[in-house]
Amino acid sequence: MTSRDPGPPDSVLGRAVLLLDAFQADHRVSLSTLVERTGLPKSTVHRMLGDLVELRLVEKGTDGYHLGGRLFELGMRASVERQLMEIAIPFMEDLYERTHETVHLGVRDGTEVVYVAKLGGHRQALSPSRVGGRMPLYCTAVGKVLLAYAEPHLLEQVVAGGLVRRTPRTIVAPGLLRRQVEAIREQGVGFEREESQVGLCCVSAPVLDPDDCAVAAVSVTGPVTRFRPEAAARLVRAAGAGIAATWARRPSH
Template identity: 50%
Template sequence: MPYAVRNDGTVRSTVRNAAGADRPSMLGRAMRLLAGFRAGEPEVSLAELARRSGVAKPTAHRLLGELETWSMVERTPGGYRLGLRAFELGQVVPRQRDLQESAMPILTDLHEATRETVHLAVPDGADVIYLQKLSVAGGPRLPSRLGGRMPAHCTGVGKVLLAFGPPQLLDAALERGLVRCTPRSVTAPGLLAERLAEIRARGHAEEYEESAPGVACVAAPVLGPDGIAVAALSITGWSTRFAPARVVPAVRTAALGLSRVLGWGGAPRDAVR
């Protein structure tokens, strides 16, 4: 379903009516309410869910009641939380589950070798979704979270997915508009195209304070059997002391190892673009 991410992180999904104007569907409103839940929150009030989703409070109350009957949400003393059925559905998504299971030993080794935060992310339209995050004590505060999403063009993992993924990912990012996460974020399509060409040439991405102040990272693509990026790995740390030359070989080796686990045969990059 089409959606847009506002600057405050809330999600707007839309459908087209017969006249061509955007209007939210009932399913879209329910999905917007579910997308309003965030990691680390024991519960969210009705008023806050309505604000985050943009759904009118009476409609939000009714839809949450229906979602409760399906165990997608649970009512709490102060509002709502995600229900057991939402957890169960997440466990049966095969591609992400298999990818996580295959990646975990590699991510653990990368985390222990570099002593930096590592990520595993996959594309979802103009965004990336983080499937795994192994943090390190004393690292910078990061906007990423397990199960969370970020605009692809503002992150290292997103840049390699745009560079090595199918063309429709870049089309989706440009169609939505290149939002600014920090003053350093790339918001000009022409400049983004230049950066992606550089990433394809060197085989990895470097990102300095484009996703959050004080944060830098390097990322490499995880390739599927056809040589197209299906995921990305990254190493993230403080921008003031981050040394790409030290960690680039590690993240590229890790991404290559996971690519081979997933069945990539090592076709030349030019042959799959």
């Protein structure tokens, strides 16, 4: 840890969340890896894992630990994301049928995108996204759309946090990112061209609330060898508008 790192949280709950976050995208994680990722003492991690296993939040196998089924059950009770996903799925299925490429639904959490749904067929391109996974706002089409329809200070926060180059085409110039965000506001869609992963391109549109703030963004992603994001822009924009209209009419919302 650096001198600026405040270290692990003091509370039991805070340390439990830190430990659960340490699983990242791994299917199986060893005790030593969790100790390294959390910075907690080995005895503390071992004791907390025992409690989490007993609560079915974590499961223990012969080759390490993995997140348990109870976490999925709790996650599905997160009302806003679950309701939004239920509304969006028919529109996402329609997008997939029309494009036969991978379709995403993402929401913003801080300066990152969290993917809440993903649809793709047998020929879907290898993508860094996964349901429940996170990506920076500045290097994905979904993220840039969410950034464009957020509070203005968020863009400055993202720039101040550093635009790390993930591929040769990642936008790392603040001025270029600002111009793209402005274009998204004008056109209603955003694009990514091999900025998060080489070989992938994407088009995204917002799901807007009545105040023109994005509650989510929907996208279509495909390989640059066959997918033309401009050709799907109209379909994605219509899907975003359809999800937004249905979301606004939902009585429980």
